[in-house]
Amino acid sequence: MNPIFSQVSTSVFETMSRLAGEHDAVNLGQGFPDDPGPEDVRRKAAEAVVSGWNQYPSMMGIPDLRQAIARHYQRFHNLALDWQSEVMVTSGATEALADSLLALIEPGDEVVLFQPMYDAYLPLVRRAGGVPRFVTLRPPHWRIEEEQLRAVFSDRTRVVLLNNPLNPTATVFAREDLELLGRYMVRFDAVAVCDEVWEHVLFDDVAHTPLLTLPALRDRVVKIGSAGKIFSLTGWKVGFVCAAPHLLRVIAKAHQYVTFTTPPALQTAVAYGLDKDVSYFSGMRRDFQAARDHFAAGLRRVGLDVLPSKATYFLNVDLGPRSAGDSEFCQRLVTEARVAAIPVSAFYAEAPVTSVVRFCFAKRTETLDEALRRIGAFMRGVN
Ligand code: PMP
Ligand code: GLN
16 A cells, blocks of 8 residues: 555544544534534525536536636735636645645655645645655744745755645735745746635734735746635535646646546535625624634633734644643643644644644634633643
């Protein structure tokens, strides 16, 4: 069997959700909201299942959705995309990542990755034959530094895999960091796969700049999005890829043999959702931001050091240099306090930061309060 998959462990999200179940814990590990998501979007999907087309839709995605994706990015980012040659629908961002990496990497090409990184990235890069080169980001700012780019970019660099906003750090890269990265991409003739699934889950009026909107990078970026995060429907697995025609053409060839297509009813509902009024998007942010503030205040009250969270469903605490480490903390937290969280060291391939723990705050107030009560009792026992 292929050692990349036979030796990889079960994902930390699956492991923690299973432990949460076994210990009857409040699950703030795997990132999903407990709100059911917008009812009008779910009704559209239901109607489309009952009355619509349920056979194979076209391989690139239904035209209604591809046009809605182009309109959506025009509206939010003034990005002009040709829906026929630059937009494709996939079965989740995960499939989009797999398609892009399979299509862009030639065995032996070097791929720049930023740690902490989403768990799917490294096995997919390796299986595609890529040789990883890591840039390690550190708390509390998690910023890219030029000397790190100087150390990893070379003539062998082919692909850069960037996640912005970044899970698990809950940060958004500043435009100047993206411009810095862009200069290296141009100098070394590299292409970026930019995972922007969290693009709408932003707080405190922070602006997100899609890498594809930097003029020098218009033909060098594959932009990946996910309806799962835009509509708080993480089980839907409807993703999008936007890229210049010469890139998308090849990525579509990978897609045709990975999933070929995506359930048509969900595509119809997402097409409807993407055209929703701006008040939907601002309301979603406002609600998540209120949950973030409530949970952060509670964690501070029990004596934890909360790092800033500007995006995603997550906030992190730094246990400090004296702690026994994030993995041990999370293990004890789930078994003794019955609250599941994620150790951020799980997002590193080498030289991990081991003092940071990620919590998902996208939950009802009662759920967060019960978790805070349990964490508070645990912390009193630890101190
Ligand atoms: N990329 C990142 C950074 C994510 O956090 C997630 C899931 N939360 C995904 C990709 C997967 O998205 P999807 O469910 O659309 O495959
Ligand atoms: N993206 C989700 C998270 O970061 C997990 C998705 C998964 O379970 N693969 O929690």
